[in-house]
Amino acid sequence: MYFQISVSIAEKNAEFHQEIEFVDSMLDEAESTSVFQARHVARISRLDVNRIEAVMDIYVEEQTLRCVEMLKCEQCSTLAKLTEVNEAIREQGAFECSGCSREIEQSEVESTDVTSAYYFDPSSVSRIGSDGASEQPDNPGTGSSRPGREPTGDADLSEREASIVTELLLSCFTSPNDVVNFASNSSARPFRHELETNTLANCVRSLLEQSHRRELLSDVLLDLEKVAPNKRDRIVAIANHIEAKYDRASRHFRDEVARLTESASEPQFDLGRDSFLEEATSRNPFLDVSGLRDWIDNAERRICRIRGDEDDLGTGFLIADDLVLTCQHVVKHFLEEADREYLSVCFDKTRDTAELIVKVDPTWDIPFSKPSVGDELGTDEPPDPTELDFAILKLSTQVGGERGSFSLHDTRRLPLVGDPILIAGHPGPNAPLQRLKFSMAAPGYVGLNKNDTRMIYKTSTLKGSSGSPVFNRKFQLIGLHHNRGEEGETHYQNNRGIPISKIVDYLRQSHWKDVQRMEDLLEH
Structure with a gap:
């Protein structure tokens, strides 16, 4: 759950837990005052519309949503607030539909079913922080926007x-x-x-x-x-x-x-379809162009090949000025101090940076977690929560000053099923690995495995992609790609990654948490 009120509602209404969880995630998507209809939410979630409406009414009772009665035009399906329709009929004898300019009279209002629209203002509701504590709204106490108030429109x-x-x-x-x-x-x-x-x-x-x-x-x-x-x-x-x-x-x-x-x-414009919900072939399939451009620029600077004995082994990426995250199985033969001197990373040449090869600091005790036996055998046996297949390499030189790094604390929130998933890395299948490539699938996100230690997604990868960063549709780092998934008749049906939040939680409980460099990294 992402809102404190959702936790409270779920505790009192356990029979609606699945519906509450989905409504909570939908509200989390809202970045400004938004309007929801139960039938739209039900269509996306594939849950019963009556149960969704019942849950949204509970949120209304808790003053988190405001319910406004709407009248739908029988000719063009445009919605109008019932209060405005009645006011226009009272003053002018009829209401003019904004969609088709048809005049609606009192007799039609009485015979037409009224639908409900639910208004939500995210700035007025307490979220749950990454540590589980309640976070106050962005503008508490201003009185400018409260649950139950009609949106101002320009919000x-x-x-x-x-x-x-x-x-x-x-x-x-x-x-x-x-x-x-x-x-x-x-x-x-x-x-x-x-x-x-x-x-x-x-x-x-x-x-x-x-x-x-x-x-x-x-x-x-x-x-x-x-x-x-x-x-x-x-x-x-x-x-x-x-x-x-x-x-x-x-x-x-x-x-x-x-x-x-x-x-x-x-x-x-191609406006030949009825609505976004019927146009879209997957949930939230669209990406912001300027955000995509920034993300590609950052990926070029921060993602590298992992090399052992000068051979390409896989992919890694900067998570600090001198720290690179990759998979343990990529560097498993170089974890001992005597072997670390043969490890290096290589950043590709970009439009404004030259190719850069940097040795790994051999004195650094590499924090890591092994993959599970199931990972190596390709079975669905849930890994132990400590089997997260990651390793953190320390570079002999700081390079993040001009390149930047990806944050481990972008978000703890996983995507909704069907959301796009992006991966950038150096696919093979053979050494030398290819120059930086990115792949995306929409629908992409499938879900988690049985014990929540692996993300499952449809985004394509190849051998060499292990250690690549995994991003959500907002270009936030959410995972570490590490392995293929279920095998189909002609190709693998999906791929697997480690949730970044699981790696952070593991490190906070490990003996590495007391290393000063790791303390700095784990600070939120």
């Missing part, structure tokens, strides 16, 4: 995103009157009276905030094309980016984008 818009949208809106209007007239004939019509009209800047800001709070900003932006057709390409690009933030499926939005981009050179 998940970055400063850069808000600036881009604001700049676009300001370029399309010359006065507050222009904005109000536009709002009266656009998707902003239901809340046009809530706009601030004292200055153009305030009017534009309130249009942005009110639209985004209702998850209508993308639709409002598309309507902007009517007053600024010369900005069509930019409008569509920004609107499409904002739409991706919303947990909904708007056929009207897709059709409008298709119409606007029909004659445009760019951007061209």
Whole structure:
């Protein structure tokens, strides 16, 4: 569990333990105020929707989630808050659907099933720290965002995103009157009276905030094309980016984008499917491009070949300025002091660094843990918790100053089943090993073995990949690749790695914990 409240709920509702565990992990994915629907969570988890809804209602009772009743348009499936629908019907006689512009009357509201949306603010809930203790929220006591409060809407818009949208809106209007007239004939019509009209800047800001709070900003932006057709390409690009933030499926939005981009050179979008959940072939298959670029640069600098007697043995990577983590079975013939002088590591040449070969310090007592007999025989027999197949080499020279190192404390959290798994290393199958390669599988993560000492994933490796770092979709170090997994008819079905958290826990209980260099490494 990742939240203290989840532990408390699980203790009181043991019969829902599996559902609570999954809901807890879904909430952990939220980086800002987020909206969940029980049917979506059930579809991803393959658990019963009624049991998921029951668990989410428990979180509501504990004031961790806020439940808001929503009405789904029968024609386009766009969701609208029931309170806003009733308010519009009371004031205007009907509610205009933001998705298809159809008018919804009171009789339809009475005959349509209401669905529930659950709002969650991660900044207001205590997490469980890596040591098991409760961690306070990032902004306790501010009162700006509490469980049960409706999201402000701009919480998940970055400063850069808000600036881009604001700049676009300001370029399309010359006065507050222009904005109000536009709002009266656009998707902003239901809340046009809530706009601030004292200055153009305030009017534009309130249009942005009110639209985004209702998850209508993308639709409002598309309507902007009517007053600024010369900005069509930019409008569509920004609107499409904002739409991706919303947990909904708007056929009207897709059709409008298709119409606007029909004659445009760019951007061209494929919006022909109903929703992200139906587009995705695996859970969370997408990676941030800038994060991927940084990760590749870091991998090139920090990942090395392990060499014995100048022959390539496997892969390793920097975890400190002068410490390299690899597998014990890679260096098992060089663990004795007399043999360590034949060990070295080699960093490939990159765009801004030359090839570097560094000898291993032969005086360093190498911390290690052997693999299990089952690992060596290829059986599924669970290893002893002390059989973690790792070794930590100390280099004769510090090289991390210009290269950096991967942290053993990035996260203790393992991925959810289906999440992408990335591995970077030097695959073989023969010496000399290949230059640095990376592989990814999505779906990638399969789960843990019977006693949680091995991660199982579908990402491809070869002999020589042993000792490679394993990363989650956020490019955080989570494992040490060490062995193949189940054998299939034509190729192995999966691969195995050691969770980094298990290695850290083992070292903290070992006699190596008192070595000053290891104390520094294990400090969180």
